[in-house]
Amino acid sequence: MRRVRFCAFLTSLLLATSAFAAESWQSIQQQAPGQPVWFNAWGGDEAVNRYLDWVSGEMKTHYAVNLKIVHLADAADAVKRIQTEHAAGRSSNGSVDLLWVNGENFRNLKAANLLLTGWAQTLPNWRYVDTRKPVTEDFAIPTDGA
Secondary structure, three states: OHHHHHHHHHHHHHHOOHHHHHOOHHHHHHHOOOOEEEEEEEOOOHHHHHHHHHHHHHHHHHHOOEEEEEEEOOHHHHHHHHHHHHHOOOOOOOOOOEEOOOHHHHHHHHHOOOOOOOOHHHOHHHHHOOOOOOOOEEOOEEOOOO
C-alpha cells in the first residue's frame, strides 16, 4: 500500500508549470514562501486525509508554503476542470496545482497532452526513488517524467 501511495503521490506532481522545469530548485525555493499550492486529492480515506494534513503543516513550517488540500469525491472532477480550463485557453494559474490521480485519470490527462514531462527526475529527492519498482509507468503507460 505504501508503494501505491508513493506512486500516486509522484503522479500527483504532474501538473507543474513549464516554468518549473526551466528553473533551478534553489530558485523555486526562494520563490516558494507565502505561495499557496492547491493540491487536489481523493478525500475518501481518513488515514490519507490525516497524512495530507500533516504534510500541509510540514510545508508551512519548513518552507512557508500554504498547501491547500482540496478533498475530492472523484479525481475525475479535477481532470474535467483542467480540461475545461485548457479548452478556454488558460495555460497558467489554473485551479489545480497538484493532483493525486489514479491510472485512468493519468491516462486521460496524458492522452490530452495536459501533463508536463521530464521534470520528475530533476527533483532533489528523486535519488531516493527506487526505479526498479513500477514508478516509471502508470496504467501501463510510460510517465515520461511527468
